[in-house]
């Protein structure tokens with residue numbers, strides 16, 4: 001497990017091509033890379049999958065067709081691992097974190113949310129990135145049975161109360177305004193945490 005205790009964890013989720021990577025990159029830039037890291041639950045999954053199957057890990061991390069052609073196989077492999085240990089990828093993903101703010105950019109399952117909430121209570125915020133199907137199609141999405149109707153894409157459609165919902169239909173100004181608000185909320189949460197850590201003089 002990582003040696004650093006995070007001050008706040010932002011768990012991002014959203015459908016394929018909703019813009020999770022795009023939005024989390026913008027958020028990290030605002031919070032600075034010194035203070036905030038982006039962690040992906042799928043990174044250790046893709047790394048091991050690439051090794052086992054002699055594939056290109058960097059390409060699997062990207063947003064192109066290469067990744068999409070292995071998605072169904074990666075989902076199956078990852079679910080097998082999660083059945084054995086539901087926190088497996090969560091623990092691996094946080095190993096390298098050194099900053100106090102963590103962005104998890106690809107949360108997909110209730111079990112992932114539960115793991116973070118149980119391991120880091122009071123510090124975990126859940127954020128949904130949303131975009132219309134039309135916009136997602138323009139970004140390269142097309143409905144794939146077995147993927148877009150399965151847990152990997154629908155696991156958080158129900159039974160979740162999100163702290164924030166970010167609309168990412170491509171209007172830069174509208175997105176920036178939402179990120180302003182999220183950034184302000186993170187800042188006030190950090191302030192609150194540091195005040196609570198101050199021990200009064202006796």
Ligand SMILES: Nc1ncnc2c1ncn2[C@@H]1O[C@H](COP(=O)(O)OP(=O)(O)OP(=O)(O)O)[C@@H](O)[C@H]1O
Pocket residue numbers: 014015016017018019020021022023062063139168169170171175
């Ligand atoms: N607000 C935006 N303005 C312009 N381009 C965007 C915006 N949001 C996303 N994109 C572009 O859409 C594409 C998909 O976005 P991104 O990779 O962030 O989605 P994702 O939800 O992480 O996708 P997936 O997990 O399915 O690969 C990228 O090329 C990205 O640059």
Ligand SMILES: C[C@@](O)(CCOP(=O)(O)O)CC(=O)O
Pocket residue numbers: 041042045060061062067071074075078106108152
């Ligand atoms: C295999 C999987 O991790 C791929 C995720 O890829 P991406 O977050 O869309 O880049 C999805 C899953 O875990 O269900």
